[in-house]
Amino acid sequence: MNLQEKRRRKDQLFAVICLASTITGILLLALLLCDIFVKGFSWLSWDFICSYPSRFPERAGIKSAFWGSIWLILLTAAIALPMGVSAAIYLEEYAPRSRLTKIIEINIFNLAGVPSVVYGILGLALFVRGLSLGKSLIAGALTLSLLVLPIIIISTKEALSAVPNSLREASYGLGASRWQTIRYQILPSAMPWILTGSILALSRAIGETAPLIMIGALTFVAFTPQTPLDPFTAMPIQIFNWISRPQPEFANIASAAIIVLLLVLLTMNAAAIILRRKYQKKLQGQ
Amino acid sequence: MNHEEIEISVKNFNLWYADNQALKNINLDIPRRKITALIGPSGCGKTSFIRCLNRMNDLIPTVRTEGEMLLNNENINHKDVDVVSLRKKVGMVFQKPNPFPSSVFENVAYGPRIHGEKNKQQLAQIVEESLKNAALWDEVSDRIDRSALSLSGGQQQRLCIARTLAVQPDIILLDEPCSALDPISTSKIEDLMVKLKEQYTIIIVTHNMQQAARVSDYTAFFLHGKIIEFDETKKLFKKPKEKSTEDYITGRFG
Numbered sequence: 001m002n003l004q005e006k007r008r009r010k011d012q013l014f015a016v017i018c019l020a021s022t023i024t025g026i027l028l029l030a031l032l033l034c035d036i037f038v039k040g041f042s043w044l045s046w047d048f049i050c051s052y053p054s055r056f057p058e059r060a061g062i063k064s065a066f067w068g069s070i071w072l073i074l075l076t077a078a079i080a081l082p083m084g085v086s087a088a089i090y091l092e093e094y095a096p097r098s099r100l101t102k103i104i105e106i107n108i109f110n111l112a113g114v115p116s117v118v119y120g121i122l123g124l125a126l127f128v129r130g131l132s133l134g135k136s137l138i139a140g141a142l143t144l145s146l147l148v149l150p151i152i153i154i155s156t157k158e159a160l161s162a163v164p165n166s167l168r169e170a171s172y173g174l175g176a177s178r179w180q181t182i183r184y185q186i187l188p189s190a191m192p193w194i195l196t197g198s199i200l201a202l203s204r205a206i207g208e209t210a211p212l213i214m215i216g217a218l219t220f221v222a223f224t225p226q227t228p229l230d231p232f233t234a235m236p237i238q239i240f241n242w243i244s245r246p247q248p249e250f251a252n253i254a255s256a257a258i259i260v261l262l263l264v265l266l267t268m269n270a271a272a273i274i275l276r277r278k279y280q281k282k283l284q285g286q
Numbered sequence: 287m288n289h290e291e292i293e294i295s296v297k298n299f300n301l302w303y304a305d306n307q308a309l310k311n312i313n314l315d316i317p318r319r320k321i322t323a324l325i326g327p328s329g330c331g332k333t334s335f336i337r338c339l340n341r342m343n344d345l346i347p348t349v350r351t352e353g354e355m356l357l358n359n360e361n362i363n364h365k366d367v368d369v370v371s372l373r374k375k376v377g378m379v380f381q382k383p384n385p386f387p388s389s390v391f392e393n394v395a396y397g398p399r400i401h402g403e404k405n406k407q408q409l410a411q412i413v414e415e416s417l418k419n420a421a422l423w424d425e426v427s428d429r430i431d432r433s434a435l436s437l438s439g440g441q442q443q444r445l446c447i448a449r450t451l452a453v454q455p456d457i458i459l460l461d462e463p464c465s466a467l468d469p470i471s472t473s474k475i476e477d478l479m480v481k482l483k484e485q486y487t488i489i490i491v492t493h494n495m496q497q498a499a500r501v502s503d504y505t506a507f508f509l510h511g512k513i514i515e516f517d518e519t520k521k522l523f524k525k526p527k528e529k530s531t532e533d534y535i536t537g538r539f540g
Contacts, residue, residue: 097347166384169342170446174397174453175374184396185386 040255048256052222053238057249062257065238067224068137068217069264072234073206075141076148081198083145084152091153092160093182105157112150119147120214128215135216138228143211148201155197159190192279199272203265209236235261290317293457293487294339294362299353301334303346308334310511312353316504321479321488323498323519326508327534332491335508336459338362339489340376341369357457374401377450378459382466383442385434385449390417390426393434393445397453412452420448421478440471447478458482460490464497476501495535499523507531 051061095101123143133139163186171181187194212234220241221233235257242254294316301309309331316322324332334343339362343349355362362372385393394413403409413430417423422444426437434445443463450458460479464472479488479501492498498505499519506516507528515522515531526532533539 164384166380166382167386168345169378169380170384170386170449171396172345173340173342173373173378173380174400174449175370175372176396176400177370180400184400189387 036255036258039252040257040259043252043256044259048253049260053220057247057253060242060250060253062235062238062260064221064224065233065235065257066260068221068232069206069234069236069261071137071225071228071232072140072144073202075137075228076144076205077198077202079141080145080148080152080201084149084198084201085156085194087149088153088156088160089182089187092157093178093186108150108153112154115210116147116208117210117214119143120211122146123211123215133229135218135231136229137225137232139215140212140217140232140234141228143215144205144208147208147211148205151201151204152198155201156190156194159193159197160186162193163189188279192276195275195279196272199268199275203268206234206264206268207236207261209240212237213240235264290315290320292316293318293357295354295356297354297356299335299338299355300351301331301338301343302348302350303334304348308511309338312513314506314513314516316487316489318487319483319485320503321483321490321501322504322506323502324489324491324506324508325493325495325498325534327539328493330508331511332508333461336378336461336489336491339457339459340373340378341367342378344369374453375455376457376459377453377455378461379443379446379450379463381462383439383446385437385442385445387435388433389431390434390437390445391430394449394452397449401453416448416452417445419451419482420444421474421481422448438471440467440474443467443471443475444478447475447482451482455486457487457489460488462491462493465493472497495523495537507534509534 048061049066050063051059052063053065054060091101091105095104120143123139123146127133127139127142128135131139133142167185167189168181171185176184217237218231218233221231223230225232239254239257239261242250242257245251292315296312296314296316299309299312300307312335324336326332337343338351338355341362343351351363353363357372357375360367362376386396388396391413394416395409398409398412403412414423414427417426417430422441425441426445429436434442437445443466447458447463464475467475476497479490482488483503490498490502502519504516505519505522507514507522507526507530509530515526515528517527522531523535526535
């Protein structure tokens, strides 16, 4: 075998390995989805979404969990987005390029990789007990905010640093202040990517179970929360609860709940894509 | 050039990027309402110099300067100088056209707006005047609400000039404004500069010797961070005093 032949073989081999990995991933995901749909689809109905959980599988629904999750995600967004975006603006546009800034940035990257249970423990100590917020929605939202904050900061920072410097120079060159430049040029240009990153971060939050279990979210709630101080449950917790029950029907109900959760997630991701497209079109002036 | 009124007077000016000295003991008097061209090979410090005149170098953290640049008897590089009002007085047009990703109107209105102009009629008038002064109005008057990015490169650069005019500066810095443009757009911008010098002091960095010879009244030749020669453009191009100036303008290096 000459050298060229060898090189060609290696090339092909590598391509095959990559393809195989892709297919394995997709197949496993498809299998999982199939399993969930087969089990859960027949249990899906309007009643299922509009009923509270029950001991009887045929009467059980996810109303409280669904609204709990919605509350949770809105509160988390309201807390984490302004904080995360502001922190990213500070780090990217204001902070001096010093060693301290570097250390802070590296640690934010590290925080993004901390297991969510750890945030749960922190939330329990800090919000549930420390601030005496109890097992309330707001304690859950604050805990999830801690969890998504690093992700929002990182994605916003990347969005900001992708804004071409020529735009900053153009604005500063006209005598704009730093705030004006950020407000009128940099943020609008980075907005599509900030939105995408933030929504993806929030969709991670809506699927989290472990931190909510840590802070003691309830598993059986027969009411929808009215204020942020009410106790709550959320979809992942309800699913976790149903799956762990002995009756086989509850496993199917759990699958139905997973489908609802997936739909919410898909809606959020679709919203991210639509918003990004819209902003980009506006920026390109179409 | 003692018969000229001086707009900016530079005295013993030095500039470092970290430990690397990019400008060495620059002394230069820039005449009012004339075009001063800065020529020289790449890396000779022309752009570093021009970016000091409106403190654009502040954006680079490692820059350190020494010496004076006097504008109305005030040292531009003094730390107490209000950069915002300095940049309002000293406008800048960059090498690559960099319009904002918004409409033609918004591009020009941005400057006056950030400086506090809110009156819509007033803004519309400023925009129209600025576009007319930048010789762009006739080409864009019917699509003033379209994106600036839909304009051609030459139109974009004239839009950038219009945008600068809209804040009513005294001085306009042009950093190789035609390097990304075709000859026709270039000649339009050159004509425009000649027209603008009636009202503005213009400083242009250029790599194009013909351009410097065509449009400028005065020329400074930079080499290795120093000004080798500064004179009336006609004299400098016809009878350079220094050997290296002659070598450069006749194309023996560069």
